[in-house]
Amino acid sequence: MSRFELFSPEGLRVDGRRYNELRAFDCSINTHPHSSDGSAYISQGNTKVLCLIRGPSDTLTTTSGATASSADEPTISVSIIQPPYATTERKSTSRTDRRMAELSIIIKRALQQCIVKKNYSRTLIEVSITILQLDGSLLPACINAATLALIDAGISMYDYISACNVALYDTFPLVDSNSLEENDLSFLTIGIIGNGDKINLLLMEDKVPLDKLQKLIDLGITGCHNIRQLMDNVVREIGIDLLSKKL
Amino acid sequence: MPHIDNTLPIPNIITLHSLLSGNPPLRPSLRQLTEPRPLEISIASSTEYGHIEVKLGETYVSCKVSAQITSPYEDRPFEGTFAIGTEITPMCSPAFTSGVNADFSTAAPAIVPATAISVNNIDSNKEGQTSATAATNNINNNNNNNNNDNAVTMGGGAVMGLAADQAATEILLSRLIEKAVRRSNALDLESLCIIAGQKCWAVRADVRFLNYDGNLVDAASVAVITALLHYRKPDVEVIGSGEGSELVMYDEKQREMVPLSVLHIPICVTFQFFSTESVERNIKGENANSLVNNKNYIKENSDNDDDDLERMDIDNDAPRGSNEIIIVDATAEEELLSQGSMTVTLNSNKELCQISKSGGLNVDSVRILECCQIASDIVNKWTKEIKKVLAADIEKRRDLRAERVLSVVNDRSTE
Numbered sequence: 191m192s193r194f195e196l197f198s199p200e201g202l203r204v205d206g207r208r209y210n211e212l213r214a215f216d217c218s219i220n221t222h223p224h225s226s227d228g229s230a231y232i233s234q235g236n237t238k239v240l241c242l243i244r245g246p247s248d249t250l251t252t253t254s255g256a257t258a259s260s261a262d263e264p265t266i267s268v269s270i271i272q273p274p275y276a277t278t279e280r281k282s283t284s285r286t287d288r289r290m291a292e293l294s295i296i297i298k299r300a301l302q303q304c305i306v307k308k309n310y311s312r313t314l315i316e317v318s319i320t321i322l323q324l325d326g327s328l329l330p331a332c333i334n335a336a337t338l339a340l341i342d343a344g345i346s347m348y349d350y351i352s353a354c355n356v357a358l359y360d361t362f363p364l365v366d367s368n369s370l371e372e373n374d375l376s377f378l379t380i381g382i383i384g385n386g387d388k389i390n391l392l393l394m395e396d397k398v399p400l401d402k403l404q405k406l407i408d409l410g411i412t413g414c415h416n417i418r419q420l421m422d423n424v425v426r427e428i429g430i431d432l433l434s435k436k437l
Numbered sequence: 438m439p440h441i442d443n444t445l446p447i448p449n450i451i452t453l454h455s456l457l458s459g460n461p462p463l464r465p466s467l468r469q470l471t472e473p474r475p476l477e478i479s480i481a482s483s484t485e486y487g488h489i490e491v492k493l494g495e496t497y498v499s500c501k502v503s504a505q506i507t508s509p510y511e512d513r514p515f516e517g518t519f520a521i522g523t524e525i526t527p528m529c530s531p532a533f534t535s536g537v538n539a540d541f542s543t544a545a546p547a548i549v550p551a552t553a554i555s556v557n558n559i560d561s562n563k564e565g566q567t568s569a570t571a572a573t574n575n576i577n578n579n580n581n582n583n584n585n586d587n588a589v590t591m592g593g594g595a596v597m598g599l600a601a602d603q604a605a606t607e608i609l610l611s612r613l614i615e616k617a618v619r620r621s622n623a624l625d626l627e628s629l630c631i632i633a634g635q636k637c638w639a640v641r642a643d644v645r646f647l648n649y650d651g652n653l654v655d656a657a658s659v660a661v662i663t664a665l666l667h668y669r670k671p672d673v674e675v676i677g678s679g680e681g682s683e684l685v686m687y688d689e690k691q692r693e694m695v696p697l698s699v700l701h702i703p704i705c706v707t708f709q710f711f712s713t714e715s716v717e718r719n720i721k722g723e724n725a726n727s728l729v730n731n732k733n734y735i736k737e738n739s740d741n742d743d744d745d746l747e748r749m750d751i752d753n754d755a756p757r758g759s760n761e762i763i764i765v766d767a768t769a770e771e772e773l774l775s776q777g778s779m780t781v782t783l784n785s786n787k788e789l790c791q792i793s794k795s796g797g798l799n800v801d802s803v804r805i806l807e808c809c810q811i812a813s814d815i816v817n818k819w820t821k822e823i824k825k826v827l828a829a830d831i832e833k834r835r836d837l838r839a840e841r842v843l844s845v846v847n848d849r850s851t852e
Contacts, residue, residue: 292612295605299796378792388799392779394792395616400809403789407802 196371197359204370205235210409212354212366213237215420217334219342219428228343232335235368236325241335243343246313264310266301268294270332272321297332300353300391304337304383306346315345326369327355329379329393334417341425349384350421353391354413356380356406358398363405365413378403380410385418387411454774458713462762465770471811473655473706473766476819478663478826483833486694487668491660494768495650497529500660502642502668502697506684509630509637517629517637519619521661523611523644530649530769610654613793614644617658617703617782621790624665625698631673636684638670640697651768654780658705663823666702667830669694701784702820703791706812709775710798711762761800763808765815779805781812785820 197203207213213235221240222229228243249265270290274282283290301317317339319332330353337351357367357377367377376398381391389407398406456463462470474494481488487502509516525533618624629638642661646653672692676683767775777797782790789809794800 288608288612291608295608296795301796303796303799383799386799387803388801389794389805390796390799392792392794392805394789395620396790397621398789400783400787400789400813403809404806407805411802 196374197362197364203364205368209362209364210412212413212416212420213368215417217338217421217424219338219425226339226343228339228341228345230335230338230342232331232338234327234331234334234366236323237327237331237368238322239328239331239335240320240322241332241339242318242320243315243336243339243345244318245315245343246310246345247316249312249314262311263302263307264305264313264315266298266305266315266317268298268301268317268319268336270294270297270319270321272324276321276324293329293332296329296391296393297336300333300351300381301336301340303390304347304349304351305340306348309346315340315343324369326367326372330354330366330381330417333381333391334421338421338425350418351381351383351390352414352418352421353379353381354410354417356410356413358402358406361402361405363402363409365409378406378410380407380414382411382414382418385415458711462711464764466768470762470764473815474768476659476822478659478823480667480826480830487664489660489664489667490647491656491663493652493656493659493766495648496652496656497646497648498653498656498660499645499647500642500657500664501645502640502664504638504640504668504670506631506636506673506686507639508635509633513626514634515630516626518639519624519626519629519641520639521611521614521619521642521644523607523614523646523657525607525610525646525649525653529646529653533649609793609795610657613654613705613780613782613791614657614661616791616793617705618642618661618665621701621703621782621784623662623699623701623703623790625700628698631684632675632682640665640668640670649769651770651772652707652766654707655705655766658703658782659819659823662699662702662704663827665697666699666823666827669696671695701786701788702823703782703784704816704819705780705782705791706765706815707767707778707780708808708812709764709767709771710777710779710800711764711774712760712776712798713762714760761798761804763800763804765811779808781809783809783812783816785817787813 195204197209201208203209205213215232215234217230217232219230220228221231222242226242226244230241232239232241246264270293272283272290274280297317297319305315317336319335321328321332333351333353337347340347341350354365355367355372355377357364357371357375359371359375364371364375367375371377376394376396378394378398379391380389380393382388383390389411392407456465464470468474474496477492479490479492481490481499481501488499489501490497490499492498507518509518527533624640629640631637642664644657644660646657671689672687672695674685674687676685764771767778772778775797777794777800779792779794779797779800781792784790792809794805
């Protein structure tokens with residue numbers, strides 16, 4: 191059992207947030223203009239993720255000939271690197287780690303849905319994600335970073351895809367969970383394209399009573415919208431900045 | 438070679454498409470949208486324990502549970518180990534190729550008969566510790582297979598299905614089963630400990646897919662959990678303590694076999710999503726709606742977003758709401774056309790053990806909650822089915838003669 195009081199009777203969490211407060215959200219795009227076509231750095235609290243995008247580029251003719259399948263949509267490849275220094279325990283995750291493989295498939299599928307596929311037939315979009323520091327909400331941070339990097343790369347998308355985690359403490363949902371909360375509580379990852387109520391990504395690995403799901407999803411959707419707004423603000427700011435420079 | 442699923446003739450796809458896009462949508466089998474195929478659980482062997490075959494329509498899955506004694510992980514001295522092997526081979530459908538995930542191709546050896554083994558002499562059997570996480574899957578393998586289950590958009594596009602993205606399917610499938618059964622603590626690992634830090638049981642469930650007609654996940658989850666419930670491990674006893682202690686394993690004739698301690702019965706239910714509208718409409722329609730609700734937002738963006746007018750148009754002519762068609766327990770044909778899927782794992786206590794919807798069609802949150810309710814009903818039904826089959830089997834295996842010999846006159850269990 192944890193020494194920490196994850197959610198105090200006064201309604202404060204371990205790091206002093208209220209249930210519906212996101213952690214400090216900071217992002218910047220075009221961080222690596224020379225090494226990539228699009229890049230973004232995102233920090234949600236102590237979770238810091240870097241995403242670089244190369245592409246859209248020509249698909250290499252692969253030995254397997256699988257490119258035939260990509261006649262009307264881009265091939266998206268996602269690789270995730272988690273260096274040993276990302277977490278407090280210096281444990282290196284192998285590239286063949288099944289969890290990471292799953293994570294990259296999930297991210298790929300989520301992105302596939304929000305990229306305007308028809309514009310990128312027979313192209314390759316490489317997404318590489320580096321986890322610089324991990325303090326919970328890994329998948330959301332990766333997806334948010336990838337969205338921003340895709341925007342930076344100028345790849346046409348229907349809308350932002352934003353994601354966030356919601357943990358469940360007793361009956362209280364807690365948005366944007368950190369690793370302390372994720373270790374002790376069950377949590378749910380939710381991803382949304384745009385500003386609607388339609389869920390693109392929903393992932394949960396721990397036990398949650400069925401009747402609590404609604405609460406979690408509702409708060410998650412709000413969290414996603416908030417994150418989308420935060421990202422949008424930054425992108426627009428940078429856009430205005432770029433425009434003024436051009437003129 | 439691309440794993441193009443040529444098992445499905447094109448006219449069928451067109452039929453299926455027109456059926457599903459009708460109003461009301463129909464399935465080729467005329468099943469209700471939320472009605473699973475009949476589940477058929479059979480016990481494969483009348484002598485062995487833990488070998489189950491599950492038929493879900495034409496989908497045919499077999500699961501064999503085995504156990505052996507190994508030493509526990511160093512960081513978990515009080516727990517046994519549990520691994521699930523899922524491998525999709527061409528056996529179940531020509532759409533799959535073998536060798537993508539060869540890690541679990543070797544089955545665990547059967548249990549050795551009752552012997553006395555000195556505790557200190559047993560080498561740690563590394564083979565038994567093969568963790569499900571130690572996979573040979575290379576992420577790069579997936580890079581080529583960009584198609585996923587939403588690859589086939591209704592009304593056109595390449596004919597590629599879930600089977601096409603085999604590596605991804607396999608990873609997701611094995612992770613799903615693992616999350617559903619292992620992570621949800623369905624099997625009490627602590628009860629597998631024999632001597633803390635030295636000896637424990639390594640339980641292993643090997644799943645074989647014998648025929649593929651959609652929905653491998655659900656069938657596999659039922660097979661794994663039923664096999665675990667059915668399995669009996671031999672009784673062991675530690676004689677003596679310290680240096681000279683011995684581990685004695687009794688076979689079936691010497692002592693009654695011990696069932697595994699299964700804490701709850703998680704069952705997966707997979708939903709497939711279809712939409713008659715395009716992906717664009719799915720996202721933009723929803724977007725337009727939110728923009729209408731938020732007039733300021735439109736004004737703010739209308740100068741730098743050309744799409745806004747278009748979005749408004751879409752909103753005017755398209756009825757907003759849940760245009761998604763959700764079906765349960767899809768066949769291979771339906772899976773091929775599906776634009777997204779979601780797997781929900783529940784137990785009969787209405788506890789969600791796992792939800793997984795990765796990408797695919799965007800679905801309204803209300804519909805997702807509806808799905809969970811539907812899943813709950815199906816889980817209850819299937820749990821009953823499992824219990825019925827197991828109870829019938831126990832009845833069949835009762836050795837009346839032995840029972841009479843062993844029973845006492847004032848046996849409390851007799852009524």
